[in-house]
Amino acid sequence: MTESLEEGDDMAGSAPEETLAGAFERERARLVAVAHRMLGSRADAEDAVQEAWLRLARQDAGAIDNLGGWLTTVVGRVCIDVLRSRRARPETSYEDRLPEFVLTEDSGVAPEDEALLADSVGTALLVVLDALGPAERLAFVLHDLFAVPFDDIGQIIGRSADATKMLASRARRKVQGTPRPAEERRKQREVVDAFLAAARGGDFDGLLRLLHPQVTWRSYSAHGLVGRDGAAAVAERVLHGIRAVATAVPALLNGEPALVGRTRTGRLMGVVSCTIVDGRIVAILSVSDPDRLARMGLREGELS
Structure with a gap:
């Protein structure tokens, strides 16, 4: 949950024998997790990551210094486009979609249950996130959930690091009331x-x-x-x-x-x-x- 862009620094060619597809697959799980928390739908998240792959396939991979950062940027921008499209077409809003659910017994929280729930997207959190603007949502998800630096997030949304920090802070205040376990x-x-x-x-x-x-x-x-x-x-x-x-x-x-x-x-x-x-x-x-x-x-x- 706390991966930063730097972790993908050497993905674009650290080993000559590593294929571009293989490098992308090593990033896929993290990218899907980012997109899932942005969009609240596993299917939409998979689509966003697939779009990132299609764009990568059209690029000169040798010119990409940081594959992890490049892919996070692309996925972030795709997610913003999807969120803006939803706002323009209210009929596809969150409450008309069935999110993916993880059903467990309510018999106390065992350690393995904590890990399962932490990897899921809670309904209440999605409701709160849906009330955020696309840029707010991206700033909060990338920084607070994935520890991406504000400088990198600002490049995705076209804002300064300070402005991005303010967006995340505003989003955080709105999310603080979201119910937590325990x-x-x-x-x-x-x-x-x-x-x-x-x-x-x-x-x-x-x-x-x-x-x-x-x-x-x-x-x-x-x-x-x-x-x-x-x-x-x-x-x-x-x-x-x-x-x-x-x-x-x-x-x-x-x-x-x-x-x-x-x-x-x-x-x-x-x-x-x-x-x-x-x-x-x-x-x-x-x-x-x-x-x-x-x-x-x-x-x-x-x-x-």
Whole structure:
């Protein structure tokens, strides 16, 4: 998570027998990680890195002194173009895309789970990052998550090092409220538990107290995406859907509190994830599409 541009200094020809494709493959994992945190989508990240490869193939590799830095610059600029395109076309915004999810049991955090969650992109962090401008987002991701120097970032976005530092500082202030594991996770789980109890008890007013007035619900089923906005509409949907749920097992979805629901016969219904800010639920995402659940690694009999 703290790789800098200098680590790729000798990639462009340190060994005569090393092919350009081989040098690029050694950089791929880091580039995908950068792009993933910039774009919030594994598929989009892979596309951005592939574009970098296509551009590299058209270059005179012998003229590139620092392949790692050159590729980071290209990927960064491609990501900025993608983010600007999304802002110009709101229909492709974050909330209309299903991010890649890592589902784990909520039974305490083992060391191996910490590594898994650290490598994932938390839903809450993506929501916050999506509120940043493209240049802010790039400055924050490259500097705070990958320790890229401000001078190098400034070259990517066409700003001075001081201006880039200010962008990252402004982005950092916005991100500081993003929920973290440990104690914050416990507080979030308490909110989810209270939410589930209110739903099971048919407590409409109790649900409203736990929901942000502008809460959003995005539900992905085999038939597509359905959305609801506003506390009242979401509370009504919760009270209607809870009738079919016999068991709701706590889980973590990219480190966020979630529930795996099953019917009285044990059939898997799906996963519901909550994004919580300041003790209230600001977004709910549910997935019942069998294909998407399978891609998340959830099978019948697991987390049950």
